[in-house]
Amino acid sequence: xxxxxxxxxxxxxxxxxxxxxxxxxxxxxxxxxxxxxxxxxxxxxxxxxxxxxxxxxxxxxxxxxxxxxxxxxxxxxxxxxxxxxxxxxxxxxxxxxxxxxxxxxxxxxxxxxxxxxxxxxxxxxxxxxxxxxxxxxxxxxxxxxxxxxxxxxxxxxxxxxxxxxxxxxxxxxx
Numbered sequence: 001x002x003x004x005x006x007x008x009x010x011x012x013x014x015x016x017x018x019x020x021x022x023x024x025x026x027x028x029x030x031x032x033x034x035x036x037x038x039x040x041x042x043x044x045x046x047x048x049x050x051x052x053x054x055x056x057x058x059x060x061x062x063x064x065x066x067x068x069x070x071x072x073x074x075x076x077x078x079x080x081x082x083x084x085x086x087x088x089x090x091x092x093x094x095x096x097x098x099x100x101x102x103x104x105x106x107x108x109x110x111x112x113x114x115x116x117x118x119x120x121x122x123x124x125x126x127x128x129x130x131x132x133x134x135x136x137x138x139x140x141x142x143x144x145x146x147x148x149x150x151x152x153x154x155x156x157x158x159x160x161x162x163x164x165x166x167x168x169x170x171x172x173x174x
Contacts, residue, residue: 007138030087037123044072049158104116
């Protein structure tokens, strides 16, 4: 049975290793944690919005939209506008890369937070401030059998989220 908490581990890819924080957050705290983590990033970030929506509203092949140099204020505003989709859609994911810190924050389609970076102290502090405890044996929903819930309205929200984020980007033609 999943429960609220976080664990810190090392993510390995090839010869590279990096610290990884994985957090399971209750529905009541999920949006607050998301905004608190994003608020700790630099003024400009890169964003990847992902979706597994098929044309009929079911889960399908993944799609990703990559947006570079997004103002953090615009991203946070978009998160507020589309909070229901980010919190409820089992086919929507968000990755935010801050090359200045450097760190990557992911809210995956399971609504699990992953934070990758050399120094995760500021993100652990956010979780502790919200009374979310460290638990190195924390099970995550993705560790067991599970299903993804979505609907056609969330598929349409994916497109709107991407457009909203694009609208806040500098126009290269000016």
